[in-house]
Amino acid sequence: MFDNQNDEEENSNFHLPKMKFSKDELKTIGSLFKKRFTTISKTVVTNRIWLKSAKSSSCHVLLTFPKNTSYDTIFTIMDRILKAGLIVNVKQHKTSSTVGFYITASYERLLQGAEDLEIKKIIKTNYGGGIKEFIFDEQEFYENIENEDLFLTTQERQSIIYDILYQIRCDNNDEQIIVNDKKVPNGRRLIFWCQKYKIISQILPIHDQDDLKELRKNWVFSLFSNQPLDKVCKYFGIKLTLYFAWLGFYTKSLLIPAFLGLAMWLSMGKDEKWDSIFFLVLCSFNLIWSICFNDLWNQRCAELSYKWGTLDMKENLLQDPRPMFKGEYKLNKVNNKLEPHYPEYKRALFRYLITFPTLLAVTGLTIAIMLKMFDLQEFFNHATTNKLLPELMGLTNFIPKMIYANIISFLNSVYKRMCTWLNDKENYREQTTHENHLIVKIVLFQFINSYLSLFYIAFYLQDVGLLKEQLFAIFITRQLTGNIKEAIFPYIFENLKQIKKIDRVAKDEKLDIKPDQELIDNVQRLQRYATKFLEQSSNLNTEKADNYQEEEIPSELSQPEVESLMPNYPDTFGDYLEMVMQYGLMVFFAPAFPLAALFTLFNNFIEIRTDAFKMCFLYQRPFGQIVSNIGRWQDVIETFSILGIIVNCGLLITFGVIQKLLPSVTFYESVAIVIVVEHVFLGFYKVLNYSLPKLPRWIIVAKSRLEYRRREALRTLEMNEMHNIKCSSNN
Amino acid sequence: MFDNQNDEEENSNFHLPKMKFSKDELKTIGSLFKKRFTTISKTVVTNRIWLKSAKSSSCHVLLTFPKNTSYDTIFTIMDRILKAGLIVNVKQHKTSSTVGFYITASYERLLQGAEDLEIKKIIKTNYGGGIKEFIFDEQEFYENIENEDLFLTTQERQSIIYDILYQIRCDNNDEQIIVNDKKVPNGRRLIFWCQKYKIISQILPIHDQDDLKELRKNWVFSLFSNQPLDKVCKYFGIKLTLYFAWLGFYTKSLLIPAFLGLAMWLSMGKDEKWDSIFFLVLCSFNLIWSICFNDLWNQRCAELSYKWGTLDMKENLLQDPRPMFKGEYKLNKVNNKLEPHYPEYKRALFRYLITFPTLLAVTGLTIAIMLKMFDLQEFFNHATTNKLLPELMGLTNFIPKMIYANIISFLNSVYKRMCTWLNDKENYREQTTHENHLIVKIVLFQFINSYLSLFYIAFYLQDVGLLKEQLFAIFITRQLTGNIKEAIFPYIFENLKQIKKIDRVAKDEKLDIKPDQELIDNVQRLQRYATKFLEQSSNLNTEKADNYQEEEIPSELSQPEVESLMPNYPDTFGDYLEMVMQYGLMVFFAPAFPLAALFTLFNNFIEIRTDAFKMCFLYQRPFGQIVSNIGRWQDVIETFSILGIIVNCGLLITFGVIQKLLPSVTFYESVAIVIVVEHVFLGFYKVLNYSLPKLPRWIIVAKSRLEYRRREALRTLEMNEMHNIKCSSNN
Structure with missing residues (x-):
């Protein structure tokens, strides 16, 4: 529903926003580091700047324009927003010399929007109780309707405002909005079009300081208490909360395999026969654990989404199509709304004739390149150990690795772009369907990227020692550095960026450099129009509209302005991908490295809080999104569980487990035994998966x-x- | 919904009713054969007897009592049936010297019952059209309500009457009904209890001669036209019709593999390399065909059940529990009806602690016995060929086969009884769930029973010649004789039985042996009471109640009486089982025997009509049952398709296909290749199955x-x- 990103910016969906610093900026950062050793204390200062910034309970959503947007364009957009019934405060943004719309709405308008969004609310007990979609005309029946602050959460208000903005459609009067000599097409969604052509640079919901403070205390820094999921859900919406719920559940579920793995590890290495038995026990346990984990999570997920009112999701065709969905406008036969239609056969043709072959070709190419690189590495290793090459301080060993890393990173970015483009072309109607198909495509590549080298070592080289070494490195080094890379570094860098910008404003003020007078005039003209519009249309809340007029304290930045400088949260996609790939690593290789579960447990224990930290400190607040489960990720996890059985059985052969247990058996017979074991395990998985209940009674x-x-x-x-x-x- | 069978008679659900003739009877049959060479013409005569029999458009359901049921018991039951609003005619059955209730109902009572059964009917177009559940108080809105004959089909009338009978509950006044010194428990379903304790011997719906005639002409004997599924559905109900729809769809789908198989077979045997390629092609084709077949059938099935108004089935908890469902009476939280409750954990405990281990033990035992028998056979074969044993006219070879057949048949019957007992103990709430669980249990054993010897030959003996021989024998001999065994023989035997009984009546009449005078008196007393009851309760349709009083022509049997002599149709279970096992045979072994599909096609082409023949000539009419798909059979078929991939890959090794294609490859390498191929095929199956649409748009x-x-x-x-x-x- 909330396509924050437009299709030109697809990349930012998958990795952290790139932080490109110009040379001058790098110098500044360097000097900042040199001048002050107390960088950390400085970041805390920035944080304090934000907290101190002007309270803006009446600003829910901030809309910013890029530099040099023409006055006429801004005016037209403001006019349309005002006519949609929203309240706009215009403010000059000093850090970026642009204009920001501080958008809010009257309670009445919010309630109207709540009906459109079909937000579920509690019915007063004397009218029967229960949870029902809000209906404006029947508001008297809803609990807490009288209390403006209690009835709608800030997250709901922001979603409503976003929805109102999103519903605005271009008409013939919007002649002022011209981009690249193209006028806004009639009937298209104004905001969406403007975002696409970068006439609007950002639309972001604003943090609520009190709630955020509480979340920071009870969520981010309460390492040993349960996550306050209800509060997180209320503040960030269900999609994000389900990620954290899943992560928490996964982490807790790891306790048993971690303990078992530790016990096995401690008692290993004494007797080959016992080691083999441990190996078999771990394989079997792996299987049963993964089935139970998935089944119990499905039940837990249903409980959560029932509690949060999304289990009873509408069928696909009853949902609104996503904004990017293209097609001929026709009546939806289900609910008689006019909306785009796209024939299924076109999608199918594209998928099977273009997407499938392309992705297969690229993954095939990737595999080929990777295998070649492994060969090259082998060759260099061989050459080094036999001293056939001059040893340039170990560089010979390092060269193929470097080449490999670069190629993979290049292929990765090409592949991601391609996937997103192909997925957009496949043109799915619903946001969830769209995301689900993207997940499958991306995971395909990541699977190869993450596991191929390990599979190569395990099944081609059959080098048990090297495999264990690699696993040790991955589980310890990569996981621990991951959290630092993901949360701590970006936090420091982003704060540095903010410091720089704020410093510049402060410097400008010290030097008494007045900002662009034209901009100030424009802001005042716009604000005057907005105030007048409000006064004319109603006598409601005009004092609120003047809020920002009054507090013109130049040295203090408004909270929304500070937030607009923060990076945009790029969806749960990347977080899930990381965790799912880690899950795969564990179910594939746990028997080969019994401590895997323990290290994963330890990592996830920290991961929960660093991810929470990211949400509460690093990123802009995201709009809440409505989902009823973790979507295709669940399928990916279950597929990994099945693949886990196959990989585990492969490891049985590599490690020669059967032959150690039954020394009289030939290699060929041991392979036959493993194949039978594999099929029995797969059958057992099917049967269990089939007979376990999918939902709690x-x-x-x-x-x-x-x-x-x-x-x-x-x-x-x-x-x-x-x-x-x-x-x-x-x- | 219609538990025709009570739990003591579970067997008759799975095979044809056993026809045990006493020695005297066998003599009679023998003499009949000897005396008249024109047996066939005689069976046609019986058939004519039936057609000539008194028309009984007003008798929908026949209820018969066993010999020697006390007058008081019959009277009590009749009284309760009359009080439920049904019309009863009592008639003496000459062939069995018992009493039959000829039950019908007034149009009004039928319509009331239609509301209870939630039968869907068409709304008049001026009231908006569409199909809706019938509501008695709103009958004016339904199409054709004015036309008694058009509005309800005979099948619907019979279902309604059955439902009314079924709803009658025992009360304290039913003191006359005593079995084994046990009084009818208060509150239990009277009819169900009486059937269980054999106080009522049969409840059967009566054929409609006009419709039946048409079905015989357009369905049974129209070999080359499409099945008139709509008419079959109207007459026999959806469950049975879906079986025939599936069978027809399956048969048509076989056209392509049959053609391909024939082409391969014709061009085989010239070059080993090409044979191997054909083998591979057949394996791959097998896979793709089975996926397409299942997917398209799912779509077709949805279309049919949509057309027949059952696609939109109620969720399990909204359905009425099956009559045999036991438990504490509590309120159903969903629809606030009082009904039995049985805790899920008890069922789960029973299933996992008793059912699972028992079935595994028995199947394990069966496998062990079968393998031992194969060994024994081997031993005898060896002994015979080496002339170590005296050759008693080839008997030595025959002995183990005979022992084997007897053991298997014994195990089979034990296993079936056990499954039914276990399944009853698991106590499922809904009829469909109950059947689905039974299907899985029975199929498990049948799988071993049907395929183990072939697997033994293919994978243990690895005897390609013997395998082909066996497949040839199975596909040709067994399939063709199957139809004769299934339809033609029983038809002749049943007709002989009828002839015998009718002959006896005729003889008695000739000899002027009057039937039991007490019985005649009782019948008259009962009939008088019924007539009086009807007259008192209303002035409606009394002439109908007298129908059977009038036409007391002794030498002519009523149609219902003739039908009561026919065997009871034992549900679609056996028919599905046969076809599913045949499907398995085809997907498992088609590459080894390319003509498999052709023979299967040919067999099914006949099977459709012989099964239709059974329904229209051999069996009593069954009550219609409501389902929305073919249930767990679909899962069984899909599982067989997956197993087919594995078995096919196994055959690749047995037949040495890889080594013939790539002579440089060692045996171990060819096994590795096959394993990889298998996993790729399995993965491909998963992916295709996942991405194909489950329902038509x-x-x-x-x-x-x-x-x-x-x-x-x-x-x-x-x-x-x-x-x-x-x-x-x-x-």
Whole structure:
């Protein structure tokens, strides 16, 4: 629903926003480091700047324009926003010399929007209780409707405002908005079009300081307590919270394999036969654990989404299409709304004739290149150990690795771009379907990228020692540095960037360099228009509209302005990808490296808090998104569990487990035994997966009950209708 | 919903009713054969007897009692049936010297019952059209309601009457019904209890001669035209029709593999290399064909069940529990009906602690016995060829086969009894769930029974010649004789049985042996009571009640009486089992025997008509049952498709296909190649199965639309309710 990114910026969905510093900037950063050793204390200062910034309970969403946007364009957009019933405060942004719209809405307008978004709210107990979609005309029935602050959470308000903005459509009067000599097409979504052509640079929801403070205390820094998921959900929305819920559940589930793995590791190395038995035990345990983990998570997930009111998601065709969905405008036969239609066969043709072959070709190429690089590495290793090459301080060993890393990183970025482009071309109607298909495509490549070298070592070189070494390196080094790379470094860099910008403003003020007078004039003209518009349309809340007029304290930056300098949170995609790949690593190689689960547990224990840290310190607040489960990631995890069985059985051969246990068996017979074991395990997985319940009993009852009431309601309604027809035809 | 069988008679669900003739009977049959060479013409005569028999459009369901049931018991039951609003005619059955209730109901009572059964009917176009559950109070809105004969099909009438009978509950007044000194327990379903304790011997719906005639002509004997599925569905109900629809679809789908197989077979045997390539082609084709077949059938099945109004089945908890479901009576939280409850954990405990181990033990034992028998056979074969044993006219070779067949048949019957008992103990709530679990259990054994010897030959003996020989024998001999065994023989035997009984009646009449005078008196007393009851309760249709009083022509048997002599149709279970096992045979061994598909096609082409023949000539008419798909059979078929890949890959090794294609490859390497091929095929199956659409687009739209309207209806209704609460609290 919230396509923050437009299709030209697809990349930012998958990795951290790139921080490119110009040479001058790098110098500045360097000097900052040199001048002050107390960088950390400085970042805390920035943080304090933000906290001190002007409270803006009335600003929910900030909309910023890029530098040099023409006054007419800004005016037209503001006019349309005002006409949509929102309240706009215009403010000059000193750090970037642009204009920012501080958008909020009256309670009434928010409630109207809540109906459009079908936000579920509690019914007063004397009217029967329960949770129902909000209906504006029937507001009296809802709990807490009288209390403006209690009824809608800040996250809901922001979603409503975003939805109102998103609903604005271009019309013929928007002639002022011209980009590259192209006028806004009639009927298109104004905001979306403007974002696409970079007339609007950012739309971001603003943090609520009180709630954020609480989350920082009880979530980020409460290392040993349960995550306050309800509060997180209320503040960040369900999609993000389900990620953290999954991560927490995964981490807790790791306790048992971690303990078992540790016990095995401690008692290993004494007797080859026992080692082999441990290996077999770990393989079997792996299988049972992964089935239980997935089944229990499915149940937990259903419980959470039931609690948060999204389990009963509408069927795909009842959902609104995503903004990027293209097609001929036709009536949706289901709910009679006019919306784009795209024929299924075109999508299928594209998918099977273009996407499939392309991705297969690229992954095939990648595999080929990687295998060649491994060969090269082998060659160099061989040459080095036999002293056939001059030893340039170990460089000979390092060269192929460097080449390899660069090629992979290049292929990775090409592949990601390609996937996103192909997925956009496949043109899925719903946001979830779109994301699900993207997940599958990206995971395909990441799978090869992450595991091919390990598979190569395990099954081609069959080098047990090297495999263990590699696993040790991955589980310890990579995981621990990962958190630092992901959260601590960006935090420091981003703070440095902010410091720089704020410093510049301060310097400008010290030097008494006045900002662009034209800009100031424009801001005042726009603000005057907005105030007048509000006064004319109603007598409501005009004092709020003046909020920002009053507090013109030049040396203090507004909280929204500070937040607009922070990086945009690039969706849960990257976080899931990291965790899923780690899950794969564990189910594939745990028997070969019994400590895998323990290290993973330890890493995830920290990961939860660093990811929470990212949300509460590093990034802009994201818009809340509605989902009912973790989507295709669940399928990926389950597929990894199945592949885990196959890989584990492969390891049985590599490690010669069967032959150690049954020395009389030939190699060929041991392979036959492993193949039988594999098929039995796979069959067992199927059977267990099939016979375990997918939903907790009480949720099945609750769903059936709702279904029953819907059926009965339609029956009653239709009978009434027929009676009406009869009465009218009788009269 | 229609548990025709009670739990003591579980066997008859799975095979044809056993035809045990006493010695005297066998003599009679023998003499009949000897005396008249024109047996066939005689069976046609019986058939004519039936057609000539008194027309009974007013008798829908026949209920018969066993010999020697006391008058009081019969009277009590009749009284309860009359009080339930049904019309009963009592008639003496000459062939079995018992009493038969000829049950029908007034149109009004049928319509009331139609509401209880939630039968879907068409709404008049001027009231909006569409199909909706029938509601008695709103009958004016339904199409054809004025036309008694058009509105309800005979199948629907019979289902309604069965449902009314089934709803009758025992009360304290039923003191006359005593079995083994046990009184009818209060509150239990009378009819169900009586069937269980054999106080009622049969409840059967009666054929409609006109419709049956048409079906015989257009279905059974129209070998080359499409099956008239709509008419079959109208007459026999959806469950049975879906079986025939599936069988027809399967047969048509076989055309392509049959053609391909024939082409391969014709061009085989010239060059070993080409044979191996054909083998590979058949394996791959097998895979793709089975995926397409299953996917397309799923779509077709959805279309059919949409057309016949069952796609939109209620969730399990909204369905009525099956009659045999036991448990504590509690309120169903979903629809607030009082019904038995059985805790899930008890079922799970039973399943995992008792069912699973028991079945595994028995199947394990069976496998062990079968393998031992194969060994024994080997030993005898060896002994015979080496002339170590005296050759008793080839008997030495025959002995182990005979022992084997007897053991298997014994194990089979033990296993079936055990499965049914275990499944009953697991106590599933819904009829479909119950059947689905039974299917899985039975298939497990049948799988071993049907395929183990072939697997033994293919993978243990690795005897390609013997395998081909066996497949040839199975596909040609067994399949063709199967149809004769299944339909033609039983038809002749059943007709002989009928002839015998009818002959005896005729003889008695000739000899002027009057039937039991007490019985005649009882029948008259009962009939008088029934007539009086009807006259008292209403002035409706009394002439109908007298129908059978009038036509007391002794030498002519009533149609219902003739039908009561026919065997009971033992559900679709056996038919599906046969076809599914045949499907497995084909997907497992088609590459080894390219003509498999052709012979299967030919067999099924006949099978459709012999099965139809069974329904229209051999068996009693069954009650219609409502399902939305072929249930767990679909899963069994899909599992067989997956197993097919594994078996096919195994055959690649047995037949040495890889080594023939790549002579430089060692045996070990060829095994490795096959394993890789297998995994690629399995992965490919998964991917294709995952990405193919499960339902046709238009059905998704229709389902979503219904869902949307239900949601909207509940919303409207709830808002109205809240307004009502508000109004009443204001006043």
